[in-house]
Amino acid sequence: MSLHEECGVFGVYAPAGTAVASLVYYGLYALQHRGQEACGITVNDDGLFYSYKDLGLVGDVFAGDKLAKMPQGNMAVGHVRYSTTGGSDRKNCQPIEVNHQKGRMAIAHNGNLSNSYELKNKLELDGAIFHTTSDTETIAYIITRERLRSESIEKAVEKAMYIIEGAYSLCVMSPGKMIACRDPHGFRPLCYGRCEDGSYVIASESCALSAVGAVFVRDLLPGEIVVFSKDGITSITAHCKTKPKKTCIFEYIYFARPDSKIDGISVHEARRRAGHILAEYYPVEADVVIGVPDSGLDAALGYAEKSGTPYGIGLIKNKYIGRTFISPSATSRVDKVRIKLSAVESTVQGKRIVLIDDSIVRGTTSGRIVKLLREAGAKEIHMRVSAPPFLHPCYYGTDIDSEEHLIAFKLRTEEIKDLIGVDSLGYLPKEKLSELTGTNEFCSACFDGKYPTSVPLNMPKNKFEQKISKGSEA
C-alpha cells in the first residue's frame, strides 16, 4: 500500500512530423503507477529539443494547451517520477536535457545507482557542479565525459555502463538517435514495440505499448543497448556478458501493472501463482477470499482457485482518490483508509474471510483494513501476504526503507498478527519466490539481503537522503 517504484520511462522513434509528444503522453499515462510526483516530455524536432516537465500527474502537468503547444517531431522521450528523497523538487524532474557542444541529449532514467555517491564525489572534486540530487545527472555527466572521447553517443553510453553500477533502464535521445539501455543485471524492466506506421516505442512496461497501439517486439536483454536511428535498429550487448540477470521480483509482486509482461512472464499470472502458493501453505476453513484492491486482487483470485473457497468482492476502492487528497487531520474520526477503501457488507457480514494483500510495511494500513472488515461483520479474518516479509532496504530504485521502519524486521509474524488484529497470518515463503516466475534470475535482496552489487556502507539512516551537516563550513 505504501511502497513506491521510482520511475517509468517512455521513448518514441517515429517518422518526422509525428505527434510524438501525444504518444509519449499516452505512454506515460499507462506508466503513471510507476511514479506520481512528477513527469516530463522532451521532443526532438529535427535535432532541436523542446522540454516540458513539472511536479504532478501526467494529466495535470499537461492539462490545458501544454501538449498541443509541443512541436511535432521524429523522437521524444518521457518520464514519470516518484521521488524518494527529502523534498520533491521541480528541478529533479526528468528528462534531463544536456546541451553540450559535443552533442545534445535528453535522458530519462528508471532505477538507482549503487555507486552514485562515489561517482558524484569524484566528479565534484573534478570540478563538476550538480543542480539536482538525482542519479540521472550523474549518469548524464558520465556519458558526456565519455562522449568527449567516443566516436558516437552509443559508444559513450556503452563506456558509461562500465562505470555506473546498480539499477538503470535508460532512454537516451540524441539529435539523431534514440537509445534504450538496460543495466547488466536487468533490475528494471524495459521493452520496445512497433506501431503500424513503422514507429518504435520504448517503455518501462509492456502495458504502455498497448496503450499507444504498438505491438510488443521484445524485452531488452540485461546489459543491452538498442539504438534506433535512420540506419535502422542496432543492438549492442558484447560489453556485459558476465553479470547474472537479477530482475526485481517486486516488479511482479507489486510495482508493475498486472496487464504487463516482463521478460516474457505475465505479472497477473505471477500474482495468481503467489495466491496458489499461499493457498497451499496456509489453508484455512473460510467462506470467501477477498483481495485488497488493486494489487491484491490477482493473488486473491489465485488463492480462491487453489483453495476452492469462493472469490468475493469485499473491499471497494474509491476511484477518485488522487494526489490532491487533503489529509483528514482536521477531524479525528475520519481516517484515510476509510476514505480510500470500504467494505461490502453483504460479502463480509458473518463470514470467515481470507484477506490477500501484497505486503505489510508498517502495519498501520493493514490494521485499519481489518477494522473496516470487522465493523462490516467479518467473523474471522485470515490474512495472507503475497510477498515474504521485508527485512532489508532496497538500493535499486524503490523506497523499501531502512530496516528500522520495516515491521517484519522488528516483530515476529505472530506479533504482527496480533498487532493488525487478524486470526491468522501467512507470508509467501521466500523459498517459493522462484515459482512466481519459474526462474531464479531475480533480485530479492529486500527479502534475503543478497545484494547483486556492492552496496553503500555507512549509509545514513534514511538511505536516500544525503543529510547535509549544518552550518560549520563557510
Place this chain on the structure above:
Amino acid sequence: MSLHEECGVFGVYAPAGTAVASLVYYGLYALQHRGQEACGITVNDDGLFYSYKDLGLVGDVFAGDKLAKMPQGNMAVGHVRYSTTGGSDRKNCQPIEVNHQKGRMAIAHNGNLSNSYELKNKLELDGAIFHTTSDTETIAYIITRERLRSESIEKAVEKAMYIIEGAYSLCVMSPGKMIACRDPHGFRPLCYGRCEDGSYVIASESCALSAVGAVFVRDLLPGEIVVFSKDGITSITAHCKTKPKKTCIFEYIYFARPDSKIDGISVHEARRRAGHILAEYYPVEADVVIGVPDSGLDAALGYAEKSGTPYGIGLIKNKYIGRTFISPSATSRVDKVRIKLSAVESTVQGKRIVLIDDSIVRGTTSGRIVKLLREAGAKEIHMRVSAPPFLHPCYYGTDIDSEEHLIAFKLRTEEIKDLIGVDSLGYLPKEKLSELTGTNEFCSACFDGKYPTSVPLNMPKNKFEQKISKGSEA
C-alpha cells in the same frame, strides 16, 4: 460506460464548533461517482452561511487551503454535480444559497423535476428571474414563496412537495435546522446515519456514511421529511401517503457504489443476482468470465458463480484517468478506450470469454473493448449485459438520452451483436428486473416507458437542454 447520475448530496448536523466542512468533504469524496463536474459546500456557523463551490472534482476544488479556510460550525451541506445541460457552468454549482429576509437557506438537490418547465414558466411570468438553468433554483423559489406564508421552514418544504413533481432528494439547511427530504416516489436514494459524538449525517448513499465513520440509521421513506434541530429529530410523512414507491432500478444496476445499500438492498448483491439471471438465461460454453471494470465486476462474479465458469481478471482499468485527460484527437492510432482499459493477455489468450458490462449505450465503447480482447487473443466473446436495453429517455435525473441516441432503439439485438463484434449477446430480461431487488417498487421507465409521473410533451430533441431560439426577439 457513458451514463451519468446527476448528483449526490451530503449534510451534517453536529454540535457547534465541529469541523463540518471536513466531514462534508469526505462525504462528497465518497459520493464523487454521482457527479464529477462540480461540487460545493455550505457551512452554517451559528446562523451565518459560508459557501465554496466550483467546477471540478472534490479533491481539486478544495485543494490548497480552501477547506481549512471554511469555518467550523454546527451544520453543513454539500453537493456533487454532473451536469447534463449544454455547457457546464460555474453558476450551476450547488448548494444554492438563498438570503431572503424571511429566512436564509442552502439547498442541495439530487434528481430532476418532471414539471420544472411549467413551474419555471409560471414563476417567470410572475416576475421571477433565474440565474441558473438547474431545477434547484425552481425548488428554491417554490420553497421561498411557501415560506412567506408558512410558520416554519419544514412546513414550506412540505407545501412545496405538493407543487414540485418528479425525482428529488434534498438537503435544505436553514439557520437552525437541517432538513432531509425524499420525493414521494423515492426515485433517488437518501439515508442518514449517526456518528459517535451524536452528530447526524445525511447522504445520497450509505457508502458516504461509512466514509465519515457514521453508523447507518435508516433510509428516508419516499415522501418523508426529516428535520434535525435542537429539538431533536422529527419525521413528517402525512402529506404523501398515496404515491407508489418507484426507486430508480438503475441506481442498483449502475449508478450507486456496490458497497452501498439502498432501501435495505445491497447494490453489490443486486448486481450479483443480475449475473445469476444472465447465467441462467444465456448459458454458454466458455473458459472464463470477465467483467468490464468497475461496474461490470459484480455481475461477472455472479455469472461465474451460477455458471460454474471460472471468474477471471481480464481487463485492467487505468486508475489515473481523471477529468483532465486530454482527448487523443492529436493522433489517430490512440483511442480513449485503449488508454482507459487494457486486456490481461494471460487471462484472455486463446480463451472463450463471457464479457459482462452493465449497459450498451451507443455501442462504440463496447466495440472497442471487444477489439482489445480480440487483439489479446480471445477466441470467442459472449457479451452479457446486466440491464435490459434502453428504449426510453429518463426524466428523473440521469442522462439516459433521447430515443434516437439509444442504440437499442434503433437496432435489434442481433444487429447490435454484429455491430460490436461479439459471438453472442444477451441482455437482462426486463421481466426479471424485480429479482434484482426482490421487489417491484422501482422505476424502470428507461426500459419499459412506464413513467410514474406525467412527463413533458414536445420536449426538444435533446430533452435536457432548453435550446434557445436565436436572435428574433429584441
Place this chain on the structure above:
Amino acid sequence: MSLHEECGVFGVYAPAGTAVASLVYYGLYALQHRGQEACGITVNDDGLFYSYKDLGLVGDVFAGDKLAKMPQGNMAVGHVRYSTTGGSDRKNCQPIEVNHQKGRMAIAHNGNLSNSYELKNKLELDGAIFHTTSDTETIAYIITRERLRSESIEKAVEKAMYIIEGAYSLCVMSPGKMIACRDPHGFRPLCYGRCEDGSYVIASESCALSAVGAVFVRDLLPGEIVVFSKDGITSITAHCKTKPKKTCIFEYIYFARPDSKIDGISVHEARRRAGHILAEYYPVEADVVIGVPDSGLDAALGYAEKSGTPYGIGLIKNKYIGRTFISPSATSRVDKVRIKLSAVESTVQGKRIVLIDDSIVRGTTSGRIVKLLREAGAKEIHMRVSAPPFLHPCYYGTDIDSEEHLIAFKLRTEEIKDLIGVDSLGYLPKEKLSELTGTNEFCSACFDGKYPTSVPLNMPKNKFEQKISKGSEA
C-alpha cells in the same frame, strides 16, 4: 489614496462577426482604475449570450486563452468592479445575465441605488430571491417585471427609472439592442463614441473610447436612454425632465482618469484649477511643489503654475504594485507606503516643500509620506489637499465611509496637521468647488451633506454591509 470608485461599464454595438470581446477587453483595461476586484464580459452572438467573469484584474481574469475562446458577435458589454461590501465574492461579478422567457438581457451597472433596501424588501416579500448582494440584481428584477408589461426593453428600462433612485449608469444588452442609460441626476459619467467601421462604444469615461480607437461623440444627458439597434440610434429623455444634474464632483477630483473629459470638462484641467485655487488660498514660501502620484500630480502642476514655485518630481511610485502585493506584516520595519512610494532625495533634500494630495481619509498614509520626505531631508512640508474635508458618507457608489472613520469629522485641521506632521495644511475650500468645473451642477454631499436624493435612515454603522443578525431565526 484609499478611496474607491465602485465600477466601470463598457459596451459595444458593432457589425456581426466583430471581435467584440477584445474591444471590451481593451475598454475595461482603460477603465481598470474604476474597479480592481472583479471584471466580466458578456458577448451577444446573434442573440445568444456568452459570459466570462471572475475576481481579479482584467489582464489576469482574461489571461491565457479566455479572450480568444469568446465568440465573435455584434454586441458585448463589460464591467470592472470594486466591491465595498464585506467579502468580495465571485457571485457579485457583473455583467448580470438574465435569461427570462420575455427576453434575455445582460446588465452592467456603475453606481449605487439610494432606495435599494426598500426595493429589495418589497421584491422579497413578493417572492423574489436574490443571489447577489449587489444593487444590480435589484435593477434586473425591476426591469424584468416592467418588461412583462412593456412592448419593448427600452420601455421597461424607462419605467424602471421611475422606480429606482440614486446613482446609476447602465449598459443593458438585449438580444437585439444595446441600451445605455444614465440616472436623472447624472451622478456617474457615461458617454459614447464611434469607431471608423461604424461600431459604437459606450464607456464610463472617455479615456476608454480613445483606448479602442473610437472618436468621442457625446456624454449621455442625465436621465437619458440611448438605444443602439439595427434601426439606428434613438434617444429617450422625456421621462426625467425635472431632476437637477448632480454629477459627482469627486469624479473630477480623484476617481476619473486625468485624460478623460466628463460632460465636456477635462479632468486634468479641473485638477489643475484645484491647484490654482490652493495656491491662491494657501500661499507659502517654498522651493518646490511636488504631487503624490498619480492623482496629486495635476493639482501640483496647477499649484506650481499659479504660485511660481518650481514643480518637481519628488515622489516616485513603484509601477509594479498590484493586487497580489503581500502585506508586509512579516517584518516590522517595512511599511506599505515605503514599498509603494519613495522620495527623490535630490529633489527634496534641504528643501521647503509644498506637497499636494487629493484627499486625507484616515491620515495614516499621509503621515507616512511625510515621514519619507523628512528622511530624505525635507526642511519644511506644507501640505495642500485638492478636495475639501470629507464629512459625510457617500450613498452613490463610492466607499467614502461612515462619519466615524473620516478623520476630518473627528479632528480639526490644526489637529490633523499635527497628526500627520506637516508644517502647514490647507484643504480646498468647499465654496470654491464650483470653480473646478465652472458649474454648480454637481453632488458634493460628501463635503457638505446635501444629498440630492432621500437617503437611507438608520443605516448600520458600515453603511455598505447589511449585517446579518446571527442565528435566532430557524
Place this chain on the structure above:
Amino acid sequence: MSLHEECGVFGVYAPAGTAVASLVYYGLYALQHRGQEACGITVNDDGLFYSYKDLGLVGDVFAGDKLAKMPQGNMAVGHVRYSTTGGSDRKNCQPIEVNHQKGRMAIAHNGNLSNSYELKNKLELDGAIFHTTSDTETIAYIITRERLRSESIEKAVEKAMYIIEGAYSLCVMSPGKMIACRDPHGFRPLCYGRCEDGSYVIASESCALSAVGAVFVRDLLPGEIVVFSKDGITSITAHCKTKPKKTCIFEYIYFARPDSKIDGISVHEARRRAGHILAEYYPVEADVVIGVPDSGLDAALGYAEKSGTPYGIGLIKNKYIGRTFISPSATSRVDKVRIKLSAVESTVQGKRIVLIDDSIVRGTTSGRIVKLLREAGAKEIHMRVSAPPFLHPCYYGTDIDSEEHLIAFKLRTEEIKDLIGVDSLGYLPKEKLSELTGTNEFCSACFDGKYPTSVPLNMPKNKFEQKISKGSEA
C-alpha cells in the same frame, strides 16, 4: 520604451531568525524594473539553503503562501531577471544554487560576461555540462573550480574575477558568508546599506535600500569584493587596480529608477541635466514640454526649466499594464501603445509641443505616440531624445540589439524625423554625455562603439541567442 536591463540582485545579512525572505521580497519589488520575467529568493537558515524561483513578477511568483512558507534565517539572496535569450525558461531563473561537497553557494548575477562563450567552451571540453543558458552558471563553475584550490570562498571569488570578463555585479551566499562583488569596470551598479537592527542589505540600486528601511552606506568600488560574515565586514580590492571605471551610462538615462543614486550621482538629476542640455542644443518655440512616462518625465522637467517653456502633463500611462496583457492582434484597430498611453487633450490641443523620450529604438512606438498626440490636436511636435542614437550593440547585460535592428544605424536623423512624423528631432549629443554625471568614467559603447573589453567576434546575428544548428550531428 522597449529596452531592457537584464537583472537586479538583492542580498541580506542579518541576525539569525530574521524574516530575511520578506526583506528580499520587498527589495526585489523595488528592483522589479530591472527584470520582469523571472525572480527568485534563496534563504540561508544556519547553513541550509531553501530556494523558490519561477517565471513572473515578484508579486505573482510569491503570491499565496509562498513567502510565508520560506524559513527565517540569517541570510538570503534574491534576483529579478529579464531574459534576452530566445525563450524565457524556468531553468534560467536565479539565484543559482550549487550544492558542492566543497561548499554550497547561491549566486545572483546582474550583467553579461564578454568572454562567456570561450569560458563555456573550455568548461564543456573539460567535461562540464550546463543546464541553463545563462552566464551565471559559467560563473558558478569558475568559482567552484577555484574553490577546490582556495582556502576560502572569497578567495575563490577573487580568483574567478581574473578569469571572467565583462559586466557583473554578484551576490554570492555561502553557508557562512554573504559576498558582494562588482566587476573591475563597475559596469553595473551595486551598493549596500545598514538597517537599524544591524542587518546589512546589498542591492543593485539604492532605491531598494530605502524600500526596506535601510540607510545607504556606500556603493561598491569597481572590482571590489565585500564580505559580510560573523567576523564583520571585509573589503578586498587589491586584485583589480588597473582597470578603468566604466559604469553604464544608460543606467542613468533609462534603466535605473530616478530615486536611485549610483556612485553618488542622482539618476533623477542626471536626467534633468539631459533635459537642460537638450534645451540648450535644440531650442524651439513651443507652448508646453511633455515627457513620455515614466522615464521621459525627468528630462522633460529639465527641458522645461532650462527653456522656460511650461511643463505639462500630456501623456497618461495606464498603470495596470502588466505582463499578462494580451496582445491586441485580435482586432486591427487597437494598438498596444493606445492601450498603454493616452493623450491629455486639454494639455495638447492646439499646442506646439516639445516631446521628450529617453530613446528611439525601432521608431514604431515613437511614431504611434506622435499619432496619439496629433489626434488629440497637437499643432507641432518637436521630439527631443535624452540619449544619443544607438549605433552599437551592448555586450554587458542589456538588450540593445544588433546593429541591423537599431533605426539610428540605418537612417539619418532627418529620415527618422520623417518616419515618426515629428516637426523636429534632436538627440542628446554624444559629447555632452559626461555632463549628465559630471565624470567621464562611464561606458557609452552603445553610442560610440568604444567597448572597454574585448568583445566576441563573429557573434551570430542575434548576439544573445546561441543559435543551435539543426540536426546534423548524432
